[in-house]
Amino acid sequence: MNVTELLAGLQARHDETTARAAELRDQMQHLTAALAETEARLAEASVNITRSRLGRLTRQGFLTQPGRGRYQKRT
Template identity: 55%
Template sequence: MNVADLLKDLQSRYEQAMARADDLRRQIEHLTSALADAENRLADLAPARKIVQEITPDGIAPTPPSRPLPTSRFWTPSISTPDQPFRVRELHELLGWPTDDPP
């Protein structure tokens, strides 16, 4: 390998390293911003948590209702059988809506 080839190889490696460093700088900038957003959200939630703990007995947060959300009764069948089409008629039946055709 002659000196010119060596210099070209070094230049190529230098450019690759610079591109990688630039990419990492962009990632750091994005992560720094995301971290600041998360920390701000935590700061916003802390007073609410404190209030809930103060107004509940023994500082225990109230438990959410044990019954499923109303939407789960029609989403669950469609999720459990993704290979089968979910028909409008089935949705109407699950919601308790009329299923007969309009006159």
């Protein structure tokens, strides 16, 4: 194997590695976006669950709602 063949082989491996790195970057961006979307959905679900529970406790008489958005334990 001469120097030219060695350099050509190294260049080919470099090109393959560069292409693979680009694929991995794209995949990471996709996964990051999917994670952000999932986190947003979970946060929204958590808020809805909390509102639902607060509403149920209010209806059951365990909490009073003296002002908008302020729940207090009934004493």
